Ligand SMILES: Nc1ncnc2c1ncn2[C@@H]1O[C@H](COP(=O)(O)OP(=O)(O)O)[C@@H](O)[C@H]1O
C-alpha cells in the first residue's frame with residue numbers, strides 16, 4: 001500500500017483544560033476522500049486546524065510524510081504547506097482582487113512562473129472548477145457556490161496532492177451543492193488529489209467518501225473509521241443512527 005500522506009498518532013486536542021478529542025489515530029491515504037463527521041462541536045474543524053499546522057496538539061503527533069508537523073523548523077513547515085490546499089468556510093477570497101488575481105496569488109508567491117504563465121495556469125484552474133468565464137470577475141459578483149469553487153481553484157493553484165475542505169456545501173442550494181460534489185469527485189478520480197473534508201451532508205458522505213472518520217462528542221474520541229457503507233451496516237449504534245438519519249437534517253449548525 002502507498003505510504004500515507006498524513007499519519008495521526010495518539011492525538012489529543014484541547015483548548016486549555018478543555019479536551020475536545022483524545023487518542024485519535026488514523027492515516028490519510030493518497031487519492032482518497034476522507035470525510036470527517038460527527039455532531040456539532042465535536043471537534044471536526046479543530047481537527048482540520050491540527051492537520052494543517054494551525055493548532056498544536058496537546059499530545060500526540062501529526063506527521064506529513066515522515067515529518068512531524070509540529071517539530072518542523074520554519075523552512076520545512078513552509079515547504080510542507082505548499083503541498084496542501086485549504087478552502088475553509090472562513091477562507092474567503094480577497095475582495096480587493098479579481099477572481100483570477102486571487103488564484104494567481106499563490107503562484108506569484110511560491111513559483112518561478114512569469115505573469116503570462118501564471119495567468120494561463122489560473123485560467124486552467126478556474127476552468128477545472130467550472131468558472132472559465134469568471135477570471136476578471138470581482139468575488140462579490142459571484143454566487144455563494146461559485147465563490148466556494150473559486151476558493152477551491154485558489155487552493156489548487158500549486159497542484160497540491162492534498163486538499164482540505166471544511167463543510168464545503170454549507171449554505172448552498174442543492175444544485176450548487178451537487179456541483180461541488182462533482183468537482184471533488186473529479187479532483188480525486190482524474191487528478192488523484194486526496195481530499196480531507198468535514199461534512200455532515202449524508203448525500204455527500206455516501207456519494208464521495210472512500211472512508212469516514214466519526215468523532216463522538218460525548219466520549220470525545222473517534223468511534224469509527226471505514227467506508228460509509230460498512231459503517232452503515234456494521235458500525236457502532238451511534239454511527240449507524242447518524243448515517244440513517246432521514247432526509248430532514250436536524251442539525252444545520254456549522255459552528
Ligand atoms: N478558539 C476556541 N477557543 C476555545 N474553545 C474552542 C475554540 N474553537 C472551538 N472551541 C471548542 O472546541 C469544540 C470543538 O469545536 P469545533 O472544532 O469548531 O467543532 P465542529 O467543527 O465539530 O462543530 C467546541 O466545544 C468549541 O466550543
Ligand SMILES: [Mg+2]
Pocket residue numbers: 044045046198254255
Ligand atoms: Mg466546524
